[in-house]
Amino acid sequence: MTTASRRSFLAGLLAAGMAPQASWADTGNPAFLAAGKTADDRFFLAGLDTAGDILFRHPLPARGHAATAHPSRPEAVAFARRPGTFADVIDCRSGAPLARLTPPVGHHFYGHGTFSEDGSRLFTTENAYDTGDGLIGIWDAADSYRRIGHISSGGIGPHDMRLRRDAAGLVVANGGIQTHPDSGRAKLNLPVMQPNLTYIGADGQITDQLELPQELRLNSIRHLAIRNDGTVGFAMQWQGDLGADLPIIGLHRPGQPARLMAEDDPRLRNLNGYGGSVAFSRDGRHVAVTSPRGGVLQIADCDTGALVQEIRLSDVCGLASDDTGFVITSGQGIVAAIDADRVIPRRQHDLAWDNHLIPLS
Amino acid sequence: MPRCLTHLHTLAGALGIALALSSTPLPAQTSPAELPEQMQTSAPDLHPDQQVEWILSGHILPGFDALAGRSADLAEVAKTHCAPTDARLRSAFGSAFDAWVAVSHLRFGPSETANRAFALAFWPDSRNKIPGTLRRALLADGDTTANWANAEEFAKQSIALRGFYALEQLLYDPELMSLATPPQTCALVQAITTDMARTTAAISTDWHASYADELRTPSDRYRTTAEVRQELFKSLTTGLQILGDMRLGRPLGSFDAPRPERAEARRSARSLRHIRLTLAAMEPLAQALAAGDTDLARAVTAAFDKARSRADQLDDPALAGVGDPARRFRLETLQQDVTNIRDLVTSQLGPRLGVTAGFNSLDGD
Numbered sequence A: 001m002t003t004a005s006r007r008s009f010l011a012g013l014l015a016a017g018m019a020p021q022a023s024w025a026d027t028g029n030p031a032f033l034a035a036g037k038t039a040d041d042r043f044f045l046a047g048l049d050t051a052g053d054i055l056f057r058h059p060l061p062a063r064g065h066a067a068t069a070h071p072s073r074p075e076a077v078a079f080a081r082r083p084g085t086f087a088d089v090i091d092c093r094s095g096a097p098l099a100r101l102t103p104p105v106g107h108h109f110y111g112h113g114t115f116s117e118d119g120s121r122l123f124t125t126e127n128a129y130d131t132g133d134g135l136i137g138i139w140d141a142a143d144s145y146r147r148i149g150h151i152s153s154g155g156i157g158p159h160d161m162r163l164r165r166d167a168a169g170l171v172v173a174n175g176g177i178q179t180h181p182d183s184g185r186a187k188l189n190l191p192v193m194q195p196n197l198t199y200i201g202a203d204g205q206i207t208d209q210l211e212l213p214q215e216l217r218l219n220s221i222r223h224l225a226i227r228n229d230g231t232v233g234f235a236m237q238w239q240g241d242l243g244a245d246l247p248i249i250g251l252h253r254p255g256q257p258a259r260l261m262a263e264d265d266p267r268l269r270n271l272n273g274y275g276g277s278v279a280f281s282r283d284g285r286h287v288a289v290t291s292p293r294g295g296v297l298q299i300a301d302c303d304t305g306a307l308v309q310e311i312r313l314s315d316v317c318g319l320a321s322d323d324t325g326f327v328i329t330s331g332q333g334i335v336a337a338i339d340a341d342r343v344i345p346r347r348q349h350d351l352a353w354d355n356h357l358i359p360l361s
Numbered sequence B: 001m002p003r004c005l006t007h008l009h010t011l012a013g014a015l016g017i018a019l020a021l022s023s024t025p026l027p028a029q030t031s032p033a034e035l036p037e038q039m040q041t042s043a044p045d046l047h048p049d050q051q052v053e054w055i056l057s058g059h060i061l062p063g064f065d066a067l068a069g070r071s072a073d074l075a076e077v078a079k080t081h082c083a084p085t086d087a088r089l090r091s092a093f094g095s096a097f098d099a100w101v102a103v104s105h106l107r108f109g110p111s112e113t114a115n116r117a118f119a120l121a122f123w124p125d126s127r128n129k130i131p132g133t134l135r136r137a138l139l140a141d142g143d144t145t146a147n148w149a150n151a152e153e154f155a156k157q158s159i160a161l162r163g164f165y166a167l168e169q170l171l172y173d174p175e176l177m178s179l180a181t182p183p184q185t186c187a188l189v190q191a192i193t194t195d196m197a198r199t200t201a202a203i204s205t206d207w208h209a210s211y212a213d214e215l216r217t218p219s220d221r222y223r224t225t226a227e228v229r230q231e232l233f234k235s236l237t238t239g240l241q242i243l244g245d246m247r248l249g250r251p252l253g254s255f256d257a258p259r260p261e262r263a264e265a266r267r268s269a270r271s272l273r274h275i276r277l278t279l280a281a282m283e284p285l286a287q288a289l290a291a292g293d294t295d296l297a298r299a300v301t302a303a304f305d306k307a308r309s310r311a312d313q314l315d316d317p318a319l320a321g322v323g324d325p326a327r328r329f330r331l332e333t334l335q336q337d338v339t340n341i342r343d344l345v346t347s348q349l350g351p352r353l354g355v356t357a358g359f360n361s362l363d364g365d
Helices: A003-013 A266-271 B003-015 B048-080 B087-103 B113-120 B129-138 B142-148 B163-172 B182-216 B225-252 B271-289 B294-313 B325-352
Strands: A032-038 A043-048 A054-060 A064-069 A075-080 A087-091 A097-101 A107-115 A121-128 A133-140 A146-152 A158-163 A170-174 A196-200 A206-210 A219-226 A232-238 A249-252 A277-280 A286-291 A296-301 A307-312 A316-322 A325-330 A334-339 A342-348 A351-359
Touching: A032 A064, A032 A075, A043 A064, A054 A075, A054 A087, A064 A351, A075 A107, A121 A158, A133 A158, A133 A170, A170 A219, A219 A277, A232 A277, A249 A286, A266 A286, A266 A296, A266 A307, A266 B113, A277 A316, A277 A351, A286 A316, A296 A316, A296 A325, A325 A351, B048 B087, B048 B182, B048 B225, B048 B271, B087 B163, B087 B182, B087 B271, B113 B163, B113 B182, B129 B163, B129 B182, B142 B182, B163 B182, B225 B271, B225 B325, B271 B294, B271 B325, B294 B325
Parallel strands: A064 A107, A107 A158, A158 A219, A316 A351
Antiparallel strands: A032 A043, A032 A351, A043 A054, A064 A075, A075 A087, A087 A097, A107 A121, A121 A133, A133 A146, A158 A170, A170 A196, A196 A206, A219 A232, A232 A249, A277 A286, A286 A296, A296 A307, A316 A325, A325 A334, A334 A342
């Protein structure tokens, strides 16, 4: 990366103060974004209100994954599912298309990204697939999403990525799994895979890195949530033998050891070794994980690490929280709230919701 | 306990040797691998409206009643016959274990309350926690042992010390069965069996008291009969997955690295028996779920028949043959038969019940 682009990277992350609450995230505008698939196999990104009604659908050229919202402008970016090569910028009040981003030749997107705090930069997780290097692409959101450059993600297979809340910088889940579009989604390096959680400072340098003990080497760190105090919640996906008892959610603060949730609770195996999405409750006391493979949502107490709730729902994956509690979406089209151990449906749609539910406020 | 047997154990323990009976290869359980007599072995041609009621009254309720009854019998036998090698104890254990395996796919509702099913069946024990936990318990001091007599206290113990799989090792593992003094071993056998009787009674009681009605009359937990059928379907597919991937898949490992030590309940040579029992138990459930579609019901029966006749022909009770190419091949063929049942059920039965392959569960991202 050139000096100029590193300075640009720095500019984005060193903006003073938190961005103002987006003024457009109000009544009548979407509360959530989610990718999905229609009954006749067409892909889209939808804006949802708090009741679970669809306010708009933006058609996508192929399957989507996650999305991210600009901190002040009414814009959001919908990312292609890996190994896709499109990221659509839309007006997230109406769904109107604004731009389509394409990564440089030899890169594909991993499905996640985030804006800098001041909204001047967009960061995207990418695979430079001929070398297998995990990268973070940098785009100038103040200048028509011009590509500025990229930096290392600090590992192989960067997937989810968030802005830190306790310091300037990014935190990246490097899942550790190498893939190449020529072999589809085949996992090429399981014998040597090593996932990590990487913290990147405002200068683009790695400031901290978490690797779990060797016996958890096959537990791919994939999805992230950030609590207001900066605590990172991470969800993992096990690549080893079925039937193993494994932690799937962990909490981490830089400079401290990770805390794994629900260790030794046999219900962990109900997750089938697979965390799909992770989220904190608004009050920060609980952290939840969905597992579409287990058809289950589990909620843990952040302080004690104990599982406090387990709720069954077929093909559940999208997960967010609002003032009422956790909100989930499923591949069977449901948008629902969670109340104690019950699923309280908000809307049932005739479509399949994809992996993630992205809150806009 | 007969005095002479006590002395024999004490002597064996003092000499640090296992009893001769325990060190010889164990014969497979000789009684046929049959479902508890109260459970239906096949479903008649049902009208779809009768489906849920038949599954409750022919499968679920009698299954959990048999489990509770046989576990109570086991606890009763253990009061007077608690030496690991005691034939009556082992017979009662085998009979109760059969009843558990016959309902082990029904993992929803009362079995999941307070982790009851895990407390009955901690398997697979991938980190090998059971032997160490048993060893510590067997060598614990008198105060700890005295505590076991209190069922409430014992229920707070690690699930690695509770249930069928801990008891199986205590009764059949040559080292563990003779590690402690007979009174200490006896106290643990009695504590485990009493705990199992309580847990299984609680499951059966809850099914009768309320959960059966939640299935019969959808309202809150299940909003429609379609959701009830989907829950029952999920228990079938999960049961088939555990059969193929765990009961068969774990010991099979890979061709270059077979894992016979992972076979379920291998110490009591019950591994193949469990495979046969689960096939026998899931077949009527699958038939009942196919109610209203004669062709599908016939295809389901044929697919199960194929797997069951293959399993019946095997003579490998503890699946020790996973490392021998010829014997391994027969187990892999059986595993393929199970895969074929899964494929049939997912591709044809699922869509009939409104269950399609998961958009997210198949995604892996």
